[in-house]
Amino acid sequence: MDQNDINRLRGKTAVVGLAESGCGLASGWSAMEIMASAVHDALDDAGIKLKEVDGVFAATAFHSMAAMSLSEYLGVKPKFADGSQIGGSSFLSHILTAAMALDAGLINVAVVAYGSNQKSAGGFKTISEAMPYEAQYQPRMPVTAYALSAKRYMNEFGATREDLANVAVSARDWALLNPRAYTHQDGPLTINDVLSARPIVDPLGKLDCCLVTDGGAAVVMTRSDRAKDTKNTPIYLLGAAMEHHHRMISEMPDLVQTSAIESGKRAFSMSGYNPNDMSTIQLYDAFTINTLLFLEDLGFCKKGEAKELVKNNNIGPAGNLKVNTNGGGLSCVHPGMYGLFVTLEALRQLRNASGDDVGQRLDGGWIDNAKLSVAHGNGGVLSSQVTNIWGVSDTL
Amino acid sequence: MAENLKGTVGPEQQFKNFLSEGKFMIQRCKSLNKFFFHPRVAFPGSGERDLEWVEASGNGEVYSSSCNRRLSEKGGDFNLSLITLEEGPRMMARVEGIDPDKVEIGQKVKARISSLNGEPAVIFDIV
Numbered sequence: 001m002d003q004n005d006i007n008r009l010r011g012k013t014a015v016v017g018l019a020e021s022g023c024g025l026a027s028g029w030s031a032m033e034i035m036a037s038a039v040h041d042a043l044d045d046a047g048i049k050l051k052e053v054d055g056v057f058a059a060t061a062f063h064s065m066a067a068m069s070l071s072e073y074l075g076v077k078p079k080f081a082d083g084s085q086i087g088g089s090s091f092l093s094h095i096l097t098a099a100m101a102l103d104a105g106l107i108n109v110a111v112v113a114y115g116s117n118q119k120s121a122g123g124f125k126t127i128s129e130a131m132p133y134e135a136q137y138q139p140r141m142p143v144t145a146y147a148l149s150a151k152r153y154m155n156e157f158g159a160t161r162e163d164l165a166n167v168a169v170s171a172r173d174w175a176l177l178n179p180r181a182y183t184h185q186d187g188p189l190t191i192n193d194v195l196s197a198r199p200i201v202d203p204l205g206k207l208d209c210c211l212v213t214d215g216g217a218a219v220v221m222t223r224s225d226r227a228k229d230t231k232n233t234p235i236y237l238l239g240a241a242m243e244h245h246h247r248m249i250s251e252m253p254d255l256v257q258t259s260a261i262e263s264g265k266r267a268f269s270m271s272g273y274n275p276n277d278m279s280t281i282q283l284y285d286a287f288t289i290n291t292l293l294f295l296e297d298l299g300f301c302k303k304g305e306a307k308e309l310v311k312n313n314n315i316g317p318a319g320n321l322k323v324n325t326n327g328g329g330l331s332c333v334h335p336g337m338y339g340l341f342v343t344l345e346a347l348r349q350l351r352n353a354s355g356d357d358v359g360q361r362l363d364g365g366w367i368d369n370a371k372l373s374v375a376h377g378n379g380g381v382l383s384s385q386v387t388n389i390w391g392v393s394d395t396l
Numbered sequence: 397m398a399e400n401l402k403g404t405v406g407p408e409q410q411f412k413n414f415l416s417e418g419k420f421m422i423q424r425c426k427s428l429n430k431f432f433f434h435p436r437v438a439f440p441g442s443g444e445r446d447l448e449w450v451e452a453s454g455n456g457e458v459y460s461s462s463c464n465r466r467l468s469e470k471g472g473d474f475n476l477s478l479i480t481l482e483e484g485p486r487m488m489a490r491v492e493g494i495d496p497d498k499v500e501i502g503q504k505v506k507a508r509i510s511s512l513n514g515e516p517a518v519i520f521d522i523v
Contacts, residue, residue, distance in 0.1 A: 132408060133434040134488045136512050139476050140464050147462040148478055155460075155501045201476075202463035202497055250478055250488040251434075255460055 017046025017220035034216035035115025055107035057094035087379020092386035115216030116335035145249035145381035165194035170316035175327025177365030215335035239271030239389035267387035279370035346373035407435035433485035454507035
């Protein structure tokens with residue numbers, strides 16, 4: 001199969017509804033209740049009835065068979081379902097699978113969903129098994145893995161903790177413009193705040209790490225011919241690709257190069273656009289190092305140069321690159337697996353610019369004339385990388 | 397060879413058994429003349445199955461390192477590193493005998509077999 005055959009999925013499907021639920025703290029709500037609430041809200045947003053849903057895609061850290069549990073809870077009998085679990089990027093791969101199933105005619109309406117009550121239920125939640133050949137050393141996963149990458153990155157490229165801290169400062173500046181962000185009321189961060197935060201796994205301190213919150217999200221997808229007739233602005237899937245090279249950090253071929261190099265290249269190629277064409281850039285920032293790695297690996301700068309790119313708040317609201325405009329996993333929301341929230345922000349920016357009401361932001365929080373967004377998901381320990389490119393109708 | 401696994405143990409258990417005997421063994425593919433870690437039933441990526449166990453030299457270099465902060469009543473801070481072995485493969489391990497935040501990339505290290513939580517474990521010391 002050549003690239004043209006793969007690219008036939010370009011623009012064939014669209015998201016026509018989206019929602020989040022229970023973000024922040026949702027005491028008294030189960031992960032399933034949060035997830036199902038998001039699905040119903042997303043269907044309401046789309047103007048599509050539950051009984052039309054025939055494709056269900058989900059993964060959580062609470063359900064070993066999430067797509068099946070969600071289908072049962074909703075009372076849906078899917079003709080196709082996928083609960084693939086590749087960590088926080090699962091949902092971006094579900095979107096690719098959903099596009100394939102829609103395009104093949106197996107299903108007509110897909111929901112992709114996530115839900116977590118990890119914060120109100122007591123903290124970071126995982127169903128990951130212990131890793132052979134690593135577990136006996138008691139790494140504090142996932143933080144240790146990202147710290148190992150950060151240390152190597154700093155060593156290879158002369159980066160400093162200040163360079164990492166720039167990422168956290170800009171993320172917070174975006175969150176201050178977003179009333180939905182968990183840290184919206186917390187005020188700005190300084191470099192010194194980040195450097196002096198409690199060390200977790202050196203070189204990463206507490207403010208180099210994502211939030212721990214509750215939250216759920218869902219999107220509704222249909223084929224593009226139907227999407228045109230729904231009540232909101234459809235956002236088209238122009239490109240999607242995934243790749244992974246390892247499960248354990250000790251097996252990562254190179255600690256400073258992720259397989260986003262491959263997923264990004266193929267997703268952009270499918271879309272027909274380049275990194276510089278993106279109006280907004282939404283990256284899975286579980287830790288500050290992620291943003292540097294993904295800016296490089298997706299092609300926004302050369303390897304080792306992201307530390308320059310993020311200086312002077314260049315990825316903040318006043319900067320040239322509109323990166324993680326909701327505040328990111330660092331300052332907006334991070335209920336364990338963040339991938340669907342990366343997606344939501346990519347979509348919301350495009351819908352807002354198209355005139356849909358997708359919520360209020362302070363001045364500068366919405367990107368004017370946004371036409372194209374890249375959503376990039378990361379899973380495991382810099383393991384699975386999935387890139388989605390979204391665009392409005394005139395980018396088709 | 398894999399049709400009947402009875403009466404044998406897999407490479408993971410063989411590795412642990414060697415450690416219990418005081419030996420740090422890694423696998424080598426004979427036809428490729430390449431070492432790899434962690435232990436597997438075939439060479440990763442191309443599937444060759446002509447494997448043998450070879451005692452590792454124990455010589456290595458720190459590829460990356462982290463200081464994991466932990467309350468003193470739970471044992472205190474500890475080091476966790478990735479070590480590139482002289483033979484080529486990389487593995488996770490702890491570097492001991494030095495402050496956990498003083499381990500630096502590129503430092504030469506030497507393996508010894510110690511124990512962690514009652515299980516034999518490969519630990520490295522700065523050379």
